[in-house]
Amino acid sequence: MIFEQIPVGQMQNFSYLIGDENSKEGAVVDPAWENSKILDIAKKHDLNIKFILITHSHYDHIDGVKSLVDATDATVYVHKDDMVEIKNRGIDKIKTIDENDEINIGKIKIKVLHTPGHSPGSVCYLFNNKIITGDMLFVEAIGRVDLPGGDIEKMFNSLQKLKKLDDNIEVYPGHDYGSIKHSTIAHEKENNPYMRASKEEFFRIR
Numbered sequence: 001m002i003f004e005q006i007p008v009g010q011m012q013n014f015s016y017l018i019g020d021e022n023s024k025e026g027a028v029v030d031p032a033w034e035n036s037k038i039l040d041i042a043k044k045h046d047l048n049i050k051f052i053l054i055t056h057s058h059y060d061h062i063d064g065v066k067s068l069v070d071a072t073d074a075t076v077y078v079h080k081d082d083m084v085e086i087k088n089r090g091i092d093k094i095k096t097i098d099e100n101d102e103i104n105i106g107k108i109k110i111k112v113l114h115t116p117g118h119s120p121g122s123v124c125y126l127f128n129n130k131i132i133t134g135d136m137l138f139v140e141a142i143g144r145v146d147l148p149g150g151d152i153e154k155m156f157n158s159l160q161k162l163k164k165l166d167d168n169i170e171v172y173p174g175h176d177y178g179s180i181k182h183s184t185i186a187h188e189k190e191n192n193p194y195m196r197a198s199k200e201e202f203f204r205i206r
Contacts, residue, residue, distance in 0.1 A: 001018070001019070001020065001021065001108055001128055002017065002018065002019035002020070002021060002026070002045050002047065003016070003017070003018055003019075003128075003130065004016065004017040004041055005172060005181065005182065006034075006037065006038055006041060007176060008031075008032060008033045008034040008037065008038070009032055009033035009034060009060065010033075011060050011175065012175045012176040012177060013030070013032055013033065013060055013061070013174065013175055013176075014030070014172065014173065014174060014175065014176060014181075015028060015029060015030050015031055015032065015034075015038055016028070016029035016030070016132055016172065017029075017038060017041055017042060017045075017047070018105055018108065018110070018127070019042070019045055019047040019105070019106075020105050020106020020107055020108050021106075022106060022107065023105075023106030023107070024046055024047055024048050024106075025047070025048060025050050025051070025105050025106045026042055026045070026047030026048060026049045026050065026051070026105070027049070027050070027051035027052065027053050027074075027103075027105050027110075028042075028049055028051070028052050028053070028068060028074070029052075029053045029054075029055065029125065029132055030053075030054060030055055030061040030062070030134065030174060031052060031062075031064035031065055031068045032059075032060050032061050032062060032063045032064050033063060033064055034064075035064045035067055035068050035071065038068075039068075039071065039072075048072075049068070049072040049074050050072070050074050050075065050105075051074055051075060051077060051103065051105055052065060052068060052069065052072075052074045052075070052076045052077065053077050053103070053110070053125055053132075054076060054077065054078040054079075054082065054086065054123075055122060055123055055124070055125070055132065055133070055134025055135070055136070055174060056079075056082055056118060056119040056121060056122040056123070056134050056135060056136075057078060057082040057083075057084075057085035057086060057119065057121065058119065058135070058147070061134065061135070061174060062085065062086065062089070065086065065089060065091060066089045066090060066091055069091055069093060073093070074093070075093045075094070075095055076091055076093060076094045076095070077094075077095050077096075077097050077103060078094060078095075078096065078097065078121065079096065079097055079098060079112075079114060079120075079121030079122070079123050080096040080097075080098060080121065081116070081119075081120035081121030082119055082120065082121025082122070083096055083121070097112045097123065098112065098114055099112065099113065099114040100112065100113075103125075108127055108128065109127060110125050110126070110127040111125070111126040111127065112124075112125065112126075113125075113126055113131075113161065113162075115133075115136045115137075115158035115161060115162070116151060116154040116155075116158060117136060117142075117143070117145060117150065117151055117152070117154040117155025117156070117157070117158045117159075118134070118135045118136050118142075118143035118144065118145065118147070118150060118155065119135075119147070119149045119150065120149045120151075122134055122135070122136050122143075122158070124136060124137075124162070126165075126169070129166075129168065129169055129170060130169065130170045130172060131162075131165065131169055131170070131171055131172065131185075132172045132174075133162075133171055133172065133173050133174065134173070134174040135173075135174045135175065136155070136158055136162075137159070137162060137171060137173060137188065137192075137195075138173045138174070138175060138177045138178055139171070139173055139177065139178020139179065139180055139181070139182065139183045139187075139188070139192075140178045140179060140183075140188070140191050140192045140193075141177060141178065141192065141194065142155065142159070142192070142194045142206075143155075143174075145206065152202075152203065152206055155206075156199055156202050156203075159194060159195055159202075162185065162188075162195075163185070163189060163195060165185050166185065167184065167185050167186035167189070168184060168185070168186065169184060169185045170182055170183070170184055171183045171184060171185060171187070171188060193205060194206065
């Protein structure tokens, strides 16, 4: 498997490149800025970008989607509850996703986890002992719940879902906001106050 965490833009965002070495099929997660940088890395690996995966549809994660679709003719995968913002950008090649859906990139199987809280349609992508969490879970922190569509109770419930995953799964967030660029579920359970909190504590500290 080809996998790269790519820093982009002025808000410490991460985009991600996922590729199957045999089929040369590739996916980009959350293209917001610096598409030329992403495409150069894909070209280095000889990947054909056929999938664009969206963790949620806030502007700092989707501003580059239309130009990347135009450059690659890829299909955009987004949760049905966050689809409107993608359609509003003049994109027609959209496939809606939901809990437990599977996206196949060559032989790489990516499982969709619906994790609302930061936005109604926030999702995480689980594959090959890695999870891309967008703005739902950061290293040692979580995303905001005070933006339109945010929901503190849904965020708490989504965190409980992630806590049930294997401790050794690697966590790849949507922003470089933590002490390290990526971590593990075990690290977050031990070091992230929001992952450690009871429901009562969570509502108080959040």
